Amino acid sequence: MSLDAILTRIDAQLPDAMDRLKDLLRIPSISTDPAFKQPTDKAADWLVADLQSLGIKAEKRPTTGHPMVVGHVDGPKGGTGPHLLFYGHYDVQPVDPLDLWKTDPFDPQIEDTPAGKVIRGRGASDDKGQLMTFVEACRAYKHVTGEMPCRITFFFEGEEESGSPSLIPFMKENAQELQADLALICDTSMVAPGVPSIASQLRGMMKDEFTIHGPRIDLHSGHYGGPALNPLREISRLIASFHDDTGRVAVDGFYDGVQEVPAELLRQWESCGFDEKEYLSSVGFTQAHGEEGYSTLVQQWARPTLEINGLWGGYQGAGTKTVIPAEAHCKLTCRLVDDMDPDALRVKIRKHVEDRLSPDARVTWNDDLDGSPAAKMNIDRPEFEAARQALSDEWNREAVFNAMGGSIPIAGFFKEILSLDSMLIGFAQEDDAIHSPNEKYNVESFHKGIRSWARVLDRLSR
Template identity: 70%
Template sequence: MSLDAVLSRIDADLDPALERLFDLLRIPSISTDPEYKADCDRAAEWLVKDLNAMGIAAERRETPGHPMVVAHVDGDGPHLLFYGHYDVQPVDPLELWHRDPFDPAIEEVDGQKVIRARGASDDKGQLMTFVEACRAYMAEHGKLPCKVTFFFEGEEESGSPSLVPFMKENAAELTADVALICDTTMAAPGLPSIATQLRGMLKEEFTLKGPRMDLHSGLYGGPALNPLREISKLIASFHDETGRVAVDGFYDGVPELSDELRRQWADAGFDETTFLGRIGMSRAHGEEAFSAMEQVWARPTLEVNGMWGGYTGAGTKTVIPAEAHCKLTCRLVGDQDPAQVRDALRAHIEARLPVDTEVVWHGSLDGAPASVMDTSRPEFELARGALSDEWSREAVFAGMGGSIPIAGYFKTILGMEPMLIGFAKDDDAIHSPNEKYDVESFHKGIRSWARILDALGQAAP
């Protein structure tokens, strides 16, 4: 079957594809606000009808929340499950939008055409890149090169409460060879990427107790231990002078970065200066032995997210407080075990507790290990090749600094490797006013999926 014909059809069909996306964008499917429940229903119905129009028997499937949309297309190649979400974030503060968030339009920004609307990037625009690729493929060839299951949810922006139960109840139906997720950004503008490692997280919080009560610094300053000073010393002990976490056992399970990934990332030509400059940094402050990208994508962190104690109001209060507080999170990679990291951290602090202090732990074991995809599966290299062809640039297996719980669910509940391939950009303003999606992302995104479907069709089923 000819891929070129499909790509030509995609190019020719871009305006109608945009019109279809605009139709979907006009539905204010804000999942978190009950006032928009009917709109979420409408968005699900719209997707059912759109798939039906392609000759695909899609179904609306009820949940305690907003409906799922599920559809199956038989085919010869491997079985792919495609996931996206049709719900969107609220639009407040509305006054910061320069147009109605649900009245999409093409705008031109710095010579780039962009689709402006709530959901343009997250995730309706991205979701439709896959749908349009299938539409073009089917129009040209009457079938798809792979077996495909479409799986759309309407609760992603409100915590996906129905997702795991639905996955468990319909495990047989939803299990495929790999899961495709189109809800991420490209690692850098114009750099095609498959996110293959997502950091996990451990949450911890503690109170350091010192004097029996708040003390007057005149009457007791000197002999009284000051918990603010002591908690500062503890926090200062978390890292060594090279930026490495100095907690014994913290790095257990952290893999070496493979030479192949290091090469891919080095060759990708990230603009670290721009990345860092945007946040006011002149250099990367993490582990010295790693680049900024490696620090975010492949290395664990221990960050203090909040600390407080004593008097924090206006003016002066000469107090030595009875206690001080610290909230922290660790980003985990590879095989780091959240429970073991928590124990190591607690042991580190308890070994350094000064006399006359006590530590009270508030963290539950609310953590998740990293997700590391099995890139030895042939689908990963095939997709990477297809993306490289489309973007005329070697695609990378990228890391992602944050967690994507849904990717983990596909792995742990359905036993599928998720391939996260997205075309969004960092400046898309998702969750913010004036969300946009580059027309280039939409157009080349559709073309990318057509190439990926074609390539995966050549893999063994």
């Protein structure tokens, strides 16, 4: 009976919830730009005040960068439910290029679109709208029952969009306070419109950068063209050797630690409503160009990659300069899955390059780059199936355990620092234009996201 009343309350109070979201979206909390330090701090204050209005013991906690917001609230007296930690981030990406925005990015507007109503503004989807779905679910619980469904710790970060420099030190210093039974993260999307999703795995990341050195100085191509080693030609040959003709990475040992997708998970992926044609055509492709023998979804979610992110050298100004450059440069990243070790992989890639260097060519590497392993969620825990059923009830469609091609480092940090499993549930859509001009969040995602969290909290608290 209480859940029905809570859902009714959410429906009735949606306009007020939208107004609160608009208030938060109006604060330009761009964490990467020092010019927005004060607004970012203001966003933290706004969240503290909002949590305190719900009877949550919340405060703004200083760091060497932007503050964290931490709040604690007990569940029902005598309750035996879990202790949940909910994470979101209140900072946003810069809005450049501003001239491509249809509206002021910090004056959120409700718009009618062919897909329904959306709220447009920076942070609407990433991550303020998602964060507030959970807070609004808790607000409805408090109004109807007078208490929260279980013990909850709220943990809001202000630097996620600028590399989280203060996050790990803060978590280590406050590890005891942040202990919980399960972490909930709301910074993810639905695999397809109307298909509720729980992320079961995230790809990791390995970054590297190298420079190929050839002649001592740039050379006149008339004097040395022919006998000279050209670093641009050398680096092109090396890059071409990274993959074979089937799209498979040709670095020895690259696939160590990679596993095939379990059959039941693959079944869910194949029936999740993913539109491969739309996914590819939306960025101008007619077909997938990845590793042969794997579907587009499997390529994106469960296979590792080696991508060239930047390649440069020689003259790049107007006109022509007949030069053989002394250096050529390459930036690369690898997306990692399963048990791949980023440090071991870096060694293998470097060996691949160094073993293939031509005489008179040498390579130097940037040793100031990091990596992080893939993250797999412990979906065998009963909470995951309970949450999946709750989402299925709300969306009238089987919720799926999906995967994500990108990385969400916080899930790995929770495991590494707090020994805490994470459950990732989000309601963003692939067309939300996060990090881009005209970011939006579907009003349905916001509304049903609140209702979904209410159902999940109800199931987890039983």
